[in-house]
Amino acid sequence: VTLKPGTRKLALTTHVVSSVGWLGAVVTSLALALAGLTSEDEDTVRAVYLAMESIGWFVLVPLSLASLLTGLVQSLGSAWGLFRHYWVVYKLLINVAATIVLLLYMQTLDHFARVAAVASASPGIPDALRSPSPLIHSVLALLLLLVATVLAVYKPRGVTPWGQRRLAQQRGR
């Protein structure tokens, strides 16, 4: 399937916007996670975890799914294909893995938000809200998305065996 130039540009634009937006939202989550881990103010820490949950459901999840969907359209609708070039395959694997981990991790963020929303009988920041888990997940997500971005920009050479067969078929016609 080859998209028309106008449609391909639109698909590329939405893919870049959703992917870069996802990256930016991960950086925001990382900053919030850092604030939640280091702040000594209880209200700030609670607010951070409530904000992280909202950013997760309303920004990270939609952008990750949009990035995955538009990436599929973009690759299948162009000469790059989905499984012809190693960099596209790696980008697909990164996108799928990051989206799955994000969807699973939203349960953890939901849990943290529930803890943050309930007032404690004892004063101080609840132990549960001192977890390094959000920071670790944000850093790992950032690394993955940076690798995906570098792959998309540099497009390192390398054709998969599937891609070589398709290329040979096209040349044989």
Next chain:
Amino acid sequence: MVEPPNTDASPAGTPRWVKVFGVIAAVVVVVFVFLLLFGGGHGPGRHEGGAGPESPAGHTGPPPGVEHGENQP
């Protein structure tokens, strides 16, 4: 994905960067699986005790069944 792929210039065989990335990915997956199996679990329950979010002491744990892979919304 704007420029057309330059497949003519691709060398035969698997490029070195693909192998390096593959090894790194395999190591990450093995470490992740190892942590899941032997690292005391994964998810909110790993970081705190066993009480619910309404625990008066604030030492909270996950609600029943809230671990990765369960009760997925």
